[in-house]
Amino acid sequence: MFTNVVDQGGSPSTEQLLAFTDSAGMLLKMPVIGYTSGLEVALDQKLFGQHVASRVIQKAVTGFMNNKNPKKPLVLSLHGWTGTGKNLVSQLIAENIYKEGMASSFVHQFVTSTHFLHSSQLENYKSQLQQWIKGNVTNCPRSMFIFDEMDKMHPGLIDCIKPYLDYYENLDGVSYRQAIFIFLSNAGGEHITQVALDFWKAGRDREEMELQHLEPALSLSVFNNKQSGLWHTSLVDKNLVDFFVPFLPLEYRHVLLCGMAEMSAKGLEPNQDVVDQMARDLVYFPKSEKIFSVKGCKTIGGKLDYYT
Ligand SMILES: Nc1ncnc2c1ncn2[C@@H]1O[C@H](COP(=O)(O)OP(=O)(O)OP(=O)(O)O)[C@@H](O)[C@H]1O
Structure with missing residues (x-):
């Protein structure tokens, strides 16, 4: 996974950040008009049932x-039930900052x-990860890291x-203040x-x-859930996370929207009857009320192949 940062090609001249950096990755004037509406439109059109997350993400990223002179990197912690759009949102943010979106060499995704x-x-992971972050931010200050x-x-x-998320002007000559860190987890999903x-x-x-309404549940779970990993680090105590973003469990009506969008993405004519049939066959919880989709919208791409 970790190749030498220098092997990446040194200067990121093969690709430009959308409107924000020049070909050498240096920050420019930041004309954000196109960017702002781009993310807003993408969230409105592609993310269903997440009005809270959508609003927070939009404000956080746009702000x-x-x-021009942030005091620290942007650190977002996205929480929620499986299949509710956390990875999708990371992808939309990447697509609205980098020309090549998730495929950009400035976007780095790690899955534990x-x-x-x-x-x-x-110990190996630690030193490799630190070198990776340092090398890539040296190369391009506006790098994005998704965990x-x-x-x-x-x-x-x-x-x-932790040091890279903090308020330091620079660490060993490198400033991390333009970087973006996104943490994804299911921690807090049950409380939400x-x-x-x-x-x-x-x-x-x-x-x-x-x-x-959601913040207390979220912070409680982050602090008290020993499985969550976040709780006994000082990320939270030291206020290094700028926004905790809650993702709501998805209902039947959202699964329908996901299904219609998925059919379009597959190049098929969206068909309400097909999507409806597929959505009815999914499992919902709690057992008595059957309101929320157990897997969110996660498996519908594959499921639709069966129904079409
Ligand atoms: N709220 C949503 N709006 C639109 N599509 C969604 C939404 N949630 C999930 N999807 C669809 O389901 C797929 C899987 O969702 P995603 O990977 O974003 O879930 P996740 O919250 O990151 O899940 P996990 O916690 O299991 O990693 C997405 O690529 C997208 O197609």
Whole structure:
């Protein structure tokens, strides 16, 4: 996974960041008009059922990209049930900053169970990861690092990236203040679901739910869940995470939207009957109410092949 950073080709001249850097990766004037509406439109059109996350992400990313002199890198922690759009949002952010989106050489994605599987290799992982981050940010200050399955990540590894998230002007001559770090995890998913369920039971509109309704559940779970990995690091204590972003569990109506979008993406004519049949056959919870899709929209791409 970790190849020598220098082997990447040194200067990122083969690709440009959208509107934000020149061919050498140096920051330019940052004309953000196109960017702002681009992300907003992408979130509105492609992300379903996540009005809270959508709003937070849009404000956080736009604010950060508009800020010519941020005091620290942007650190987002995305939490929620499986298949609710956390990876999708990372992809949309990448697509709206980098010309080549997730395929950009400035975007680096790590999955704990793939890249950091062996605890016996912890020391190696630590030094490789630090070198990787340092090398890539030296190469391009506006680099993006996505850590998936953050709740499974070894606390020692989380600790080793901490300095890069902090308010330092520079570390060994490198400034990390333009970089973006995105942490994805299922930690807090059950608490978020409980809040959504309480809303539903009280007959309240899901869209009435605001960040303030979800924040307590989220921080409680982050602090108290020993499995989450985040809890005993000082990421939280030191306020290094700028935004905790809650992803709501998806309902039947959202699965329908995902299904229609998926059919279009596959080049098929979206067919309400087909999607409806597929959505009906998915499993929903809690057992009695059957409101939320157990796998969110995660498996529908494959499922649709069966129904079409
Ligand atoms: N809210 C959503 N709106 C639109 N599509 C969605 C949404 N959630 C999931 N999807 C679809 O399902 C696929 C899988 O979702 P994604 O990988 O983003 O889930 P996740 O929250 O990251 O799940 P996990 O926690 O299991 O990694 C996406 O590529 C997308 O096609």
